Every structure is written in structure tokens, then in C-alpha cells.
Amino acid sequence: MENSLVPEFQFIRKYIKKLAGKGALDLTDDAALISVNPAYELVLTADAMVENVHFFTNDPVDLIARKLLRCNLSDLAGMGAEPVGYLLTVSLPKHCFNAEWFEQFTNGLEKDQKLFNISLLGGDTTYNPYNMVFSLTALGKVKKNKALRRNNAKPGDGIWVTGTIGDAALGLLSLQNKISDFDGFLTRRYHLPQPRLGLQLTDIANAGMDISDGLIQDLGHLARESQIGAVIFADQVPLSLQAKKIGISYLENCLTGGDDYELLLTIPSEKEHLAKIESQKANIPLTKIGYCTDQANSLICYDKNKNCMTFKQTGWSHI
Amino acid sequence: MENSLVPEFQFIRKYIKKLAGKGALDLTDDAALISVNPAYELVLTADAMVENVHFFTNDPVDLIARKLLRCNLSDLAGMGAEPVGYLLTVSLPKHCFNAEWFEQFTNGLEKDQKLFNISLLGGDTTYNPYNMVFSLTALGKVKKNKALRRNNAKPGDGIWVTGTIGDAALGLLSLQNKISDFDGFLTRRYHLPQPRLGLQLTDIANAGMDISDGLIQDLGHLARESQIGAVIFADQVPLSLQAKKIGISYLENCLTGGDDYELLLTIPSEKEHLAKIESQKANIPLTKIGYCTDQANSLICYDKNKNCMTFKQTGWSHI
Incomplete structure (x- = not known):
């Protein structure tokens, strides 16, 4: 010092x-x-x-x-x-x-x-x-040699996330007086992210990263580095009760907004049961939201009616 | 990234x-x-x-x-x-x-x-x-356990520095148009310090640190951490030819100015010959400028007439 x-x-x-x-x-x-x-x-x-x-x-x-x-x-x-x-x-x-x-x-x-x-x-x-x-x-x-990397996702892997997605983006909107944060939960999630330490997934997941730029953009990073494609289902993406209250019109904000600091993981199907055990042990929710494909550069997000969603903004930019 | x-x-x-x-x-x-x-x-x-x-x-x-x-x-x-x-x-x-x-x-x-x-x-x-x-x-x-620390200087150790002292402080004065930098050497020393890597002194020196805040102030840090005193002789402090040209009236600037990034070392007398061999091997000049005493908190700098010098400013402050 x-x-x-x-x-x-x-x-x-x-x-x-x-x-x-x-x-x-x-x-x-x-x-x-x-x-x-x-x-x-x-x-x-x-x-x-x-x-x-x-x-x-x-x-x-x-x-x-x-x-x-x-x-x-x-x-x-x-x-x-x-x-x-x-x-x-x-x-x-x-x-x-x-x-x-x-x-x-x-x-x-x-x-x-x-x-x-x-x-x-x-x-x-x-x-x-x-x-x-x-x-x-x-x-x-x-x-040694156990670090989770972005470049090792395999076609067929399930795509998983920890916790809930989008709270921080909604928290920022609330700080900008664009929406109302009923109980302070969303603002708290923006100000004080919860690093998802403690999950022992290095022998279970094929690839992993944290979600800082938004789910869609970070999934894009992971897919690009692993040369795979990805299909996810918006209605399977875990939202907090508070985010659900804000309503479906903010779904895009949740999927593309940054600052969540949840984890994005790809897990082969034969190890899903081990991931679930680990999730319970660490008391950190893990939710499957889609799967990896062999269609490199193809990232598809289906809405609840199975229509492809398109996004005005795919992620959060720090510059 | x-x-x-x-x-x-x-x-x-x-x-x-x-x-x-x-x-x-x-x-x-x-x-x-x-x-x-x-x-x-x-x-x-x-x-x-x-x-x-x-x-x-x-x-x-x-x-x-x-x-x-x-x-x-x-x-x-x-x-x-x-x-x-x-x-x-x-x-x-x-x-x-x-x-x-x-x-x-x-x-x-x-x-x-x-x-x-x-x-x-x-x-x-x-x-x-x-x-x-x-x-x-x-x-x-x-x-392991070989790092040079500030807190291990012993009474009787010689006090040594690498290279020449004060060039960077004079370089800054030149950039402020207060003195003239004849050949650009002093400015260069200010802009591009030379980290003194490559000397293998961990088995030779008792204590070491780099001089970033000025010789007098950093010697003070080392003396305080080691609970020793120090006596140095201003006319033994190595100055570059360019610094000598600037003249004796800037000696205080050299002794107290920051940004030199030379090393300050204390070396027990029985290992001085090893230090000299190492200095030649690494082609980095090492000069003895004084010695450590058991008078904690006493830092004395003698001028060439053996009078104690006092300093308006004992060091460089980054804030």
C-alpha cells in the first residue's frame, strides 16, 4: 500500500x-x-x-x-x-x-x-x-485444470442459470424512476449483487461464466467461444416475484439487462442430477432454460407461444 | 478482460x-x-x-x-x-x-x-x-521466505543504493522549466524509470525497498519498520554527471525528490563482497552511502563538511 x-x-x-x-x-x-x-x-x-x-x-x-x-x-x-x-x-x-x-x-x-x-x-x-x-x-x-471456461460448452448440454434474472436491470430502472420498486428488493439487487460462490460445479458443468452484460449477450459470448448455438425459452427463465409483479412488458429488460451476476452454465444431461444435488447443498437455485445446439452462431430465444423473440438491445454496454 | x-x-x-x-x-x-x-x-x-x-x-x-x-x-x-x-x-x-x-x-x-x-x-x-x-x-x-522486507535492517548494516539518485526529481523540475535538461537524460529518467530487477540479493541484503518517495523519506520508512536509526553521507550518494552539472544547490532536491525507482538496501559488512560481485554480474551499480545504527528514529544525513543537513521537505507526496 x-x-x-x-x-x-x-x-x-x-x-x-x-x-x-x-x-x-x-x-x-x-x-x-x-x-x-x-x-x-x-x-x-x-x-x-x-x-x-x-x-x-x-x-x-x-x-x-x-x-x-x-x-x-x-x-x-x-x-x-x-x-x-x-x-x-x-x-x-x-x-x-x-x-x-x-x-x-x-x-x-x-x-x-x-x-x-x-x-x-x-x-x-x-x-x-x-x-x-x-x-x-x-x-x-x-x-488444477478444473477451471470452468467459456469455450467448452457442447451441443446437447442443457443451459442453466442460478438465482433469478433481470432484477438488477429493473432495480436500475427503479432508481431512474421509470418503474416502482415496491419493497426495495430490485434496487438492492442492483446495488449489492450476490456472487454465486460455493457451488462445486467444476466436475459437473462443461462451461460456465457469470452474467454481467445481460443473459442474451453473455449467452452469445459463451456460444461464440464454444462454437455452438443455443436455444432458450423465455418462460423458463427464472424471475423473482418482484420482477413478475413489474410485468411481462419488462421481460426484454430482464433478458437483456446487465448487472445480475448470476451464473450461466452448460451441463451435460447425464450430470443434471449431480447439479441438482449440488444446488441443494449450496442452497443456490439452479434452473434449466434451454440447450446447446451444433448450429454455431445461432442464438434463439422462444417466447411462451414458441415464437422467436427479437431484442432491441442485446446487452448492457459499460462504455 | x-x-x-x-x-x-x-x-x-x-x-x-x-x-x-x-x-x-x-x-x-x-x-x-x-x-x-x-x-x-x-x-x-x-x-x-x-x-x-x-x-x-x-x-x-x-x-x-x-x-x-x-x-x-x-x-x-x-x-x-x-x-x-x-x-x-x-x-x-x-x-x-x-x-x-x-x-x-x-x-x-x-x-x-x-x-x-x-x-x-x-x-x-x-x-x-x-x-x-x-x-x-x-x-x-x-x-519462499526469501523476500526482502523493510523490517529486517540490523544495526551495523551498510546502507546501499543502486544507480544514481535524484535524476527524476531534476527531470520534473526541467519539465516545469525551472532548470535546463541539457541532453534530455533527466527528463527521460522522470518519464521512464528503470526498475532494478535482476540483482540476486535475497541471500545478501538484510532489508530492501524501492525508492519512490525520495531517498530521505524512504530511508525513514525502512528505519521505522526495522526500528533502527540511520546515518548517511550526502557526498557519498551517487549522482549522475547530469545531476552534478545542475549543481550543489539542487542537492536537497536529489536527496528528497521522488520517482527515482532505485533500490535502497541494507547489507551486513560480511556480505559486502558478495553484493559487489552481484552488482558486477547484473551490471547495476551499487554504492554504499552510510550505515544503520541502534538509535531508533534517528536519521542523520551529514554534508561533506560533516554538518547535519536539515531538509525543508523530506519527501515526495502523491497526495
Whole structure:
């Protein structure tokens, strides 16, 4: 962790240090040290979040921090990995350099560190005159040669998703005052995604990834990388009670909206029973929504009347 | 690597992909995978660089990229580690989203990747309406329990530095038109630091770190973490010919200015001959500038007349 804060900002250290894990060497050295069990591979992913692009200025800062961490943990989950720790750089305008801001920010991270059994390994705090910019690198581990990849789906595999789809997209619409979020559930799903860690699917699924850009677009990514086609059934896509209440006219938003951070998996039929057992064990719902075909580049989504759906927007774009 | 660029920005992939190493899985998956030899520990460090804070708007973008990479590699060198790879997030205003910008940016990184035998493992490219913000996480490896730490300097150890001290601080003054950089050497040292990788000192030095905040301030960090004191002699601190030309009135700038990215080491006297052999082997100059004492919290710098020097500013502050 950068030690070069001017004296008036030395108070920040206290807040950052409470997040430091064993390998972080108390954030006193140039870098952190970790050992990796030779039976495992290390999994690495990094994402940035920018004020006025990925979050609003007035979003609660503890939720911004936790969302960034969780998005990265979701990438680890997408590969079937277990989280180990993270590095974080924060670039902040002057108005953030006060105890209250840092307390809220680090309290959020501390909560999730406990929840996901990880700790901060290192990073940097710098000034940015214009806006808040965060960047997080997450480390995970997965047994050697067992990582779930996007490129290994096979024709005939069932297509499965965890949890419910579309809540985050509806949550964003609610924050934009376009729909009404009756009990705060949808907004919560947008602000605080749930990385689907804990499912042991590396010996069960053929392919996997997390859904960050929207179900349709991410299924497209997976199909392209695996050189397969896909058929899914919109009425089999699991929706939350709250999403169902919003109504069928928002179905397209659910299917194409981003930020769900559920998992998308392809599972061969002979292993479906194992997937169901694993789903019960981890208490994470798994729903089959379609199947893979040998028609590369063909992605078909049927509505409940078995008509092909077309979409105005196939996914969420971060730029 | 984030796949969620809107179609008009898909051209970026081509530039980023050429940087991808084996573990990056062609940047098609959620995360990268690497194996770690069980005889080694993994070393991790992250730094951010912000437009108008750490670099000027018109600095050459290839040099910005290379400086960020090299600062992080210098942190690895400070722990005696060997670089493995890096993850990079870039948050950019609209005017950067063109082929020319990305070509220059990635060409710079490509040069250094070859030079330091590393590759890109992952990252994210996002929009930032206001300014360029970069964050880089570097990975290295070091033999188990051999990492150089800041907290292991012993009274009696000699204090050593690599290369020459103060060039980067003078380079910055030259960019600010305060002094004249006759042959561009000082500016170059500011823009393109040389991480001192390749010295095998983990069995020779007791403590080590890189000098990023200025010699005096970083020596203070090392002394504090090791609970020792330090005595150094200003006239033994190695200066470049170009720095000598600028003159003695800038000596304080050299001793306290940041951005040198040389190494600061403490070496017990019985191993000095080994350090000298290693210095010749790696072709990296090593100079003794003082010694450690048992007077914790006492940092003394003598001038050539053996008077104690005092400093207006003890170091470089990034905030």
C-alpha cells in the first residue's frame, strides 16, 4: 500500500490497515506475499468502477465498494474458483478525504471480507481532482485444470442459470424512476449483487461464466467461444416475484439487462442430477432454460407461444 | 478482460489482445489462470496513476503506460522478486477511444513486456468522462521466505543504493522549466524509470525497498519498520554527471525528490563482497552511502563538511 500520503491524510492508514490480511504484511512493504497450494491454479480478474459511469455520485459509498468487490468475486465464481484476496486502488476527489468517508467505505469492505472470507492484500490511495475511480483485482484459486471456461460448452448440454434474472436491470430502472420498486428488493439487487460462490460445479458443468452484460449477450459470448448455438425459452427463465409483479412488458429488460451476476452454465444431461444435488447443498437455485445446439452462431430465444423473440438491445454496454 | 465494449469500440480488443499472455486465456474468459511453482511465493502490488496528478495531459501515452508498469515492477524489485505478469484497468475520456491512442498505448506496453519478459493477464477498459485514470496490479515470484522486507535492517548494516539518485526529481523540475535538461537524460529518467530487477540479493541484503518517495523519506520508512536509526553521507550518494552539472544547490532536491525507482538496501559488512560481485554480474551499480545504527528514529544525513543537513521537505507526496 502506498505510504506516500501527506501527513494530514495519514488517518487513512488506520482505516485501510484494518482490512489487511496476513499476506499484506500489514501494508508496510512494497508488495504482498502469498503462497499457492501446488494442487491449485491462481485465478485473477480486475475491474474498474467510475463515478457517473458505473455508479451515481450519491450512491452509498459502502455499497459502491461492496459492489466492486462482488463483481470481481462473481468473475471468480464464473470460473468455479474460491476467493483468496484482493488489491484495490482508489482515486478520490478532495471531498472524500475525511474520516467519515473512509469509515463508511472500509466498513462496507470489512463486512464483505467476513462474508466471503477474504482480505485486502495491497493497493494505493491517490488524489483525483475530478471523480471517484476504483479498480479492484481479485485473486482466487481453483484445482488444477478444473477451471470452468467459456469455450467448452457442447451441443446437447442443457443451459442453466442460478438465482433469478433481470432484477438488477429493473432495480436500475427503479432508481431512474421509470418503474416502482415496491419493497426495495430490485434496487438492492442492483446495488449489492450476490456472487454465486460455493457451488462445486467444476466436475459437473462443461462451461460456465457469470452474467454481467445481460443473459442474451453473455449467452452469445459463451456460444461464440464454444462454437455452438443455443436455444432458450423465455418462460423458463427464472424471475423473482418482484420482477413478475413489474410485468411481462419488462421481460426484454430482464433478458437483456446487465448487472445480475448470476451464473450461466452448460451441463451435460447425464450430470443434471449431480447439479441438482449440488444446488441443494449450496442452497443456490439452479434452473434449466434451454440447450446447446451444433448450429454455431445461432442464438434463439422462444417466447411462451414458441415464437422467436427479437431484442432491441442485446446487452448492457459499460462504455 | 471486460467484453462489454459497445460495437464501435470493439477495435480496442485487437490492441489489447496482442498484449495477452498464455494465462490470460486470450482475454476471452472471466479471469486469468496461472500456476505457481511451490518453491515460490507470489508477490503482488498495485498502483494507480491519474492524469493531472501523476502525469501531465500531454505526456506521451506510451511513456505513461510504461512508467506505470515500471513503478510496479520496481516494487517487485524492492522485494527481490522476479516479474510474472500484470492486470491493468484503464478509465478514459472519449478523445482516447481511437486507434491511434490505443496503438501508442499498447505499443509502449508491448516494448516493456519484451524487455521484462512478462505479459498482460487481464483487466478492464471503461469510459471516464473527466480524465485518464490507470490502475495496474503486478505479479512477481520470489523463493519462499526469501523476500526482502523493510523490517529486517540490523544495526551495523551498510546502507546501499543502486544507480544514481535524484535524476527524476531534476527531470520534473526541467519539465516545469525551472532548470535546463541539457541532453534530455533527466527528463527521460522522470518519464521512464528503470526498475532494478535482476540483482540476486535475497541471500545478501538484510532489508530492501524501492525508492519512490525520495531517498530521505524512504530511508525513514525502512528505519521505522526495522526500528533502527540511520546515518548517511550526502557526498557519498551517487549522482549522475547530469545531476552534478545542475549543481550543489539542487542537492536537497536529489536527496528528497521522488520517482527515482532505485533500490535502497541494507547489507551486513560480511556480505559486502558478495553484493559487489552481484552488482558486477547484473551490471547495476551499487554504492554504499552510510550505515544503520541502534538509535531508533534517528536519521542523520551529514554534508561533506560533516554538518547535519536539515531538509525543508523530506519527501515526495502523491497526495
